[in-house]
Amino acid sequence: MRQLHRALRRLRHIAASSSSDYSSGRPILPPKSILFVKKRNDKIVAEALTYVLSHLQKVYPTTKLYHSTMTDPPDGLEHWSPQSVTPIDLVVTLGGDGTILRASSLFRRGRIPPVLSFSMGSLGFLLPFHIDSFPKVLARIFAGEATTMERMRLGCTFLDAEEQRTDGWQVMNEVTLHRGRSAHLNRIDAYVDGTHLTEAVSDGLIVATPTGSTAYSLSSGGPIVHPSVRTILLTPICPRSLSFRPLLLPGTSEIQLRVHKDSRAPAEVSMDGQEARTLHPGESVKIRVSRWPVPCVARWSPSASSRVTVPPQDLALPVTDGEDEWVRDINTLLQFNAAFRNKALLRHAQL
Amino acid sequence: MRQLHRALRRLRHIAASSSSDYSSGRPILPPKSILFVKKRNDKIVAEALTYVLSHLQKVYPTTKLYHSTMTDPPDGLEHWSPQSVTPIDLVVTLGGDGTILRASSLFRRGRIPPVLSFSMGSLGFLLPFHIDSFPKVLARIFAGEATTMERMRLGCTFLDAEEQRTDGWQVMNEVTLHRGRSAHLNRIDAYVDGTHLTEAVSDGLIVATPTGSTAYSLSSGGPIVHPSVRTILLTPICPRSLSFRPLLLPGTSEIQLRVHKDSRAPAEVSMDGQEARTLHPGESVKIRVSRWPVPCVARWSPSASSRVTVPPQDLALPVTDGEDEWVRDINTLLQFNAAFRNKALLRHAQL
Amino acid sequence: MRQLHRALRRLRHIAASSSSDYSSGRPILPPKSILFVKKRNDKIVAEALTYVLSHLQKVYPTTKLYHSTMTDPPDGLEHWSPQSVTPIDLVVTLGGDGTILRASSLFRRGRIPPVLSFSMGSLGFLLPFHIDSFPKVLARIFAGEATTMERMRLGCTFLDAEEQRTDGWQVMNEVTLHRGRSAHLNRIDAYVDGTHLTEAVSDGLIVATPTGSTAYSLSSGGPIVHPSVRTILLTPICPRSLSFRPLLLPGTSEIQLRVHKDSRAPAEVSMDGQEARTLHPGESVKIRVSRWPVPCVARWSPSASSRVTVPPQDLALPVTDGEDEWVRDINTLLQFNAAFRNKALLRHAQL
Amino acid sequence: MRQLHRALRRLRHIAASSSSDYSSGRPILPPKSILFVKKRNDKIVAEALTYVLSHLQKVYPTTKLYHSTMTDPPDGLEHWSPQSVTPIDLVVTLGGDGTILRASSLFRRGRIPPVLSFSMGSLGFLLPFHIDSFPKVLARIFAGEATTMERMRLGCTFLDAEEQRTDGWQVMNEVTLHRGRSAHLNRIDAYVDGTHLTEAVSDGLIVATPTGSTAYSLSSGGPIVHPSVRTILLTPICPRSLSFRPLLLPGTSEIQLRVHKDSRAPAEVSMDGQEARTLHPGESVKIRVSRWPVPCVARWSPSASSRVTVPPQDLALPVTDGEDEWVRDINTLLQFNAAFRNKALLRHAQL
Ligand SMILES: NC(=O)C1=CN([C@@H]2O[C@H](COP(=O)(O)OP(=O)(O)OC[C@H]3O[C@@H](n4cnc5c(N)ncnc54)[C@H](O)[C@@H]3O)[C@@H](O)[C@H]2O)C=CC1
Ligand SMILES: NC(=O)C1=CN([C@@H]2O[C@H](COP(=O)(O)OP(=O)(O)OC[C@H]3O[C@@H](n4cnc5c(N)ncnc54)[C@H](O)[C@@H]3O)[C@@H](O)[C@H]2O)C=CC1
Ligand SMILES: NC(=O)C1=CN([C@@H]2O[C@H](COP(=O)(O)OP(=O)(O)OC[C@H]3O[C@@H](n4cnc5c(N)ncnc54)[C@H](O)[C@@H]3O)[C@@H](O)[C@H]2O)C=CC1
Ligand SMILES: NC(=O)C1=CN([C@@H]2O[C@H](COP(=O)(O)OP(=O)(O)OC[C@H]3O[C@@H](n4cnc5c(N)ncnc54)[C@H](O)[C@@H]3O)[C@@H](O)[C@H]2O)C=CC1
Helix, strand or coil: CHHHHHHHHHHHHHHHHHCCCCCCCEECCCCCEEEEEECCCCHHHHHHHHHHHHHHHHHCCCCEEEECCCCCCCCCCEECCCCCCCCCCEEEEECCHHHHHHHHHHCCCCCCCCEEEEECCECCCCCCEEHHHHHHHHHHHHCCCCEEEEECCEEEEEECCCCCEEEEEEECCEEEEECCCCCCCEEEEEEECCEEEEEEEECEEEEECCHHHHCHHHHCCCCEECCCCCEEEEEEECCCCCCCCCEEEECCCCEEEEECCCCCCCEEEEECCEEEEEECCCCEEEEEECCCCEEEECCECHHHHHHHHCCHHHHHCCCCHHHHHHHHHHHHHHCCCCCCCCCCECCCCEC | CHHHHHHHHHHHHHHHHHCCCCCCCEECCCCCEEEEEECCCCHHHHHHHHHHHHHHHHHCCCCEEEECCCCCCCCCCEECCCCCCCCCCEEEEECCHHHHHHHHHHCCCCCCCCEEEEECCECCCCCCEEHHHHHHHHHHHHCCCCEEEEECCEEEEEECCCCCEEEEEEECCEEEEECCCCCCCEEEEEEECCEEEEEEEECEEEEECCHHHHCHHHHCCCCEECCCCCEEEEEEECCCCCCCCCEEEECCCCEEEEECCCCCCCEEEEECCEEEEEECCCCEEEEEECCCCEEEECCECHHHHHHHHCCHHHHHCCCHHHHHHHHHHHHHHHCCCCCCCCCCECCCCEC | CHHHHHHHHHHHHHHHHHCCCCCCCEECCCCCEEEEEECCCCHHHHHHHHHHHHHHHHHCCCCEEEECCCCCCCCCCEECCCCCCCCCCEEEEECCHHHHHHHHHHCCCCCCCCEEEEECCECCCCCCEEHHHHHHHHHHHHCCCCEEEEECCEEEEEECCCCCEEEEEEECCEEEEECCCCCCCEEEEEEECCEEEEEEEECEEEEECCHHHHCHHHHCCCCEECCCCCEEEEEEECCCCCCCCCEEEECCCCEEEEECCCCCCCEEEEECCEEEEEECCCCEEEEEECCCCEEEECCECHHHHHHHHCCHHHHHCCCCHHHHHHHHHHHHHHCCCCCCCCCCECCCCEC | CHHHHHHHHHHHHHHHHHCCCCCCCEECCCCCEEEEEECCCCHHHHHHHHHHHHHHHHHCCCCEEEECCCCCCCCCCEECCCCCCCCCCEEEEECCHHHHHHHHHHCCCCCCCCEEEEECCECCCCCCEEHHHHHHHHHHHHCCCCEEEEECCEEEEEECCCCCEEEEEEECCEEEEECCCCCCCEEEEEEECCEEEEEEEECEEEEECCHHHHCHHHHCCCCEECCCCCEEEEEEECCCCCCCCCEEEECCCCEEEEECCCCCCCEEEEECCEEEEEECCCCEEEEEECCCCEEEECCECHHHHHHHHCCHHHHHCCCCHHHHHHHHHHHHHHCCCCCCCCCCECCCCEC
């Protein structure tokens, strides 16, 4: 019996450490506090927020509502800051991919509550709902019927030239080291689990999650990686080498990027597109898969509806539904493999 | 005076040897004999041909009409073969890019007459007219008002293992050496003007014209080259090397590709997509820009019409009109730089 | 208690299905029967085999020794065929990567015993030992001290146009569908878990393991994937589209490739470089991660020696040693990120 | 006779406008004034300069010697600035590629005299001589025996939002528009001869000469272009599109890049790696092949020596010698097509 318990613990550990994001399907508890994050300087988004707030105040009057960085917050929203101890049960974003990234960055230092994202009609990579479905989606969440899919984050630790930790930050898309405005290339040493992998002379390096594989990494020549693959991408930006290819490292790896002590340019660090800091020669960043992925409220499509009757204990297994959506997403959003138009109609050419 | 004449001759020679294709604008003489090449096994094309022939026989009754490879030629077409001495003044193709390539291959051994191409409505890279404009286009040609744009061809000479010439062949798109069905990679030595450039271990090599840059070379990772750039592309197919990049060599180069004597696989040679022959270890092919480009009857667009008033002697200068079309072509046909659809409307997702 | 057992079974299942190859470290039992596979037509390999055999017969006289496809097998080797019921405890290969691939293909239909591979001095991707270390390596194995690292295989099922199974085959590197000698492109529909992903018009498609990421997929523009990432690569070969990127799908995916019914060319199928069959329009292949990876006898490096004292029950955790080797391998074998030689010495140029 | 003269002028014009760089072979007159440009902060270079100066002062005492930007110029060098009217007959650079680029930028506004470049032993793309050959090379030049090869430059004109010219600048490698430190992508409209080609959403765009094809453009995925091909490269940097390929436009094209009025980021402009200015939304740059290429003093190799007897008037034809060097350069400097090392010796692995 003792042994069984021990074995159980070990297996549970293994299962946990290998459970892929996207595969979660964990149910969300009815939220007592909600944090709102919205796209800035966008009138339509501001209006949508007003509408959402009035709905919430009417239908779920006991819920506490917060904002964090709004300059002119609507009535009914209290201020919340990452330093505050007030617990947040749900984050609601209104905007695009960038707004979700910003929400994640508010919880850059630890666990992040479930994120429910609404777009105003434009497509996005991070599983948004259309704003019009707001009442229905909220009803499901307050009924405890919504589930989440986890998106991997990377935990980053900045080290000074003496290898002392100076700071930490989690990202959903990627960490980017870039020469920025310097006209000169920078030199960065990349290590994997302590082994020197390579010295990159380039515009910079991207360390990305599978989610981030369709962001900057894709523009730099990286492959498209399904979010449930447990891997870390290392993609160079304009390397001065003909033979630098994107690498996919195990999700268990620790990657370290150190600006070479003789690098003519420092490295500007961007975290999910936010300028974070400058790494000077000798300074470095260590990157691992974070313990705290982003639990995104999962979209629900008709084809999946039947499966909702499946007992919850089985939901620990991958909900393949999310994968179908992914296939549709890369085709719709990226125009993946768009064929040449040999079949198109010819305009009439005249002599 | 003598000296002037001599200088003139020299300059004329230089001008000729450096005159880019696409830039020609040479007027076509009214044709006394026309060769027809059509897409095979296509009912619509067959009907179009009947219609074109009856028009020609009625309006230009003295013109001789020929076909070359039709199995069941319509009445009124005499047979012509590349070996025949009968001169051809104009080639008319009905079909797509492939039909024009086939027409060029009928004149693989020397000069090719002007080519007038009609498509049935699909787009093509090789400047086709829409079939419906046939009467108008023909009228222009018989009135001596049509001009041509030249498309570079590559002249290829096959050599046996003793470097003896065995055969010759001109192409519009490219010469391809490929491992074909062999499961093994082949080894090919590439020489430029007699200097050893590299040994390619790969699926094969493509030597292409700028016209061919949007065909197989593009699929293999090559750049898009405007047809009036005087260059020869060397593009590898799936090389076993991280650092093999497409190369653009001067139009004056002589390229030689020789199957390495220890190559485990021979090389199947395709000329513009036609299987031509097998090169065994030690055998090679020499490639140069051909003296005989393809004079394609030029499309005429409204925007250019004003320029038609420009005296003909000036037409020897580049007709930029063709270049505008090229820009439109790469955008329309290749969906060049198709943007991500972040702005697209989102399907309603439900929970 | 009952519940615990059930939970345990479930967790064990999850752990198993997500355990990465490379991570195994399972000990090998002393072998009673060994199958030899060697590179063909290679004198040095043939000599090495004789030497190995005489050593085995002297030191481990009770071991049964087999060969499978040798035309002129040395004395002491009995014939074994994939159809035979004789169990094999260990496969020993002498040659390069290709020989290991061939060994795997002898067990294409089910489980494969541990594979111990020796090279004659050339580098290889599949963890070979140098032939000179043979006595020492064997001693370790017969002492039960050797462990294995698992390399993922893909299980492939061929289906006829009526979706009836016709055949099965497992691969270590990749399944390739290619137009072969056909001058025409083929059209292949790719499905992921039943969802239509895309229609590829191309030279072909590669579905590869992480092991295979450094083989044909790399030549076709694919990324380099660490063998312990649980993913399946889909890499196009020369697609007629500007926007087809390599895709990395979850290890749980089922991929189906079907030759389009209107494809002008059939698809030649290569399994790990062996020509396997032709798929005609309507026919297809289904691909999943196989239950039977290849247990490769793990290299042992000084740095890892200390860890050998770690109790075996803990070895189920990743042996990171293999990963260090991988980093070295991509640098040494692929000349990954080879820098430009601006620092090299200049030959004296003269005027 | 009149007509002949006119025709002659026209042909001469055509010949001139199509004459490729690299093809020049024009003899250099013995220089009366020399401008020195050296790599900064490099002790070896500083020593080399001293040695060169003392040699010159001794052997060619009447030659005037200048410097332009040295902070602590050695004795005997007078100051010269781009604004000065003093004519310069020869520019001598000591350093690497970057020093030659800097020399070119001193003459960014008009004609540039012949450039003779010396490296301290490192390789370079721009035809340097080894510093040790200095006396011999100078002797040739003062004897009137040296010839030049021309390297194309691009002439750039900056326009404000009202399309008014604000500035001009010539480059040898490339003009780069880059988002610089902005975390946001920029939007740039590219026009070719007035036709809208595409809107690029990206890190930036590179417009490069063939010389520059092996610089930044190569890092961004561009092809390698022989310097004598008359073309302009347009290469995107990390575009947010799967289908943006490098383009090669005719040498006669006029390219205009305009920062889109809604671009969230401006574009930092680098000219041959020098930060030049910022282009704000609506501002643009027009780029054409410049009338004033860089006449580089040509290297002379034994193989070419025989040809020196060829009468100078024929030297207007391409000197293929330069091309041989180019082949060697891309192999040596770029490690072009470096093969995988399957044949390398294996380190002894032990169990
Ligand atoms: N050259 C490039 O492609 C660059 C890309 N970026 C990306 O921008 C991200 C920041 O996004 P914003 O704050 O919205 O900046 P932004 O407003 O500059 O937009 C970046 C674009 O990337 C899209 N995007 C963001 N995450 C994505 C994902 N995971 N998959 C597909 N597309 C995605 C956004 O929808 C937007 O279209 C960074 O995390 C980085 O990945 C940043 C700099 C350069
Ligand atoms: N993987 C690939 O991309 C392959 C491409 N090809 C190309 O096919 C050509 C032969 O054409 P077909 O006889 O019609 O064979 P096909 O019927 O197999 O079609 C090839 C496709 O290439 C297009 N094409 C032909 N020339 C082109 C050009 N210059 N620019 C852009 N697109 C072009 C055609 O419109 C057609 O869509 C060859 O010259 C070769 O370039 C041949 C084999 C493989
Ligand atoms: N254009 C290309 O790159 C092609 C590659 N291949 C590859 O060849 C493999 C069959 O190998 P052989 O029978 O030895 O044929 P082979 O004798 O033609 O050699 C193929 C080369 O690939 C190397 N190789 C094999 N597996 C590898 C791996 N996993 N990582 C890195 N390199 C690897 C081998 O060492 C050898 O150098 C196929 O599985 C396929 O991946 C097959 C056809 C074309
Ligand atoms: N990611 C990249 O590859 C970047 C490249 N550059 C290049 O750097 C050039 C400026 O050079 P430096 O002032 O020396 O800056 P730098 O000291 O930062 O060095 C740039 C490197 O490019 C090499 N280089 C310069 N011109 C070349 C050419 N035509 N072909 C091959 N290699 C060449 C130089 O030898 C040097 O190794 C720019 O014109 C631009 O092409 C600039 C920024 C980023």
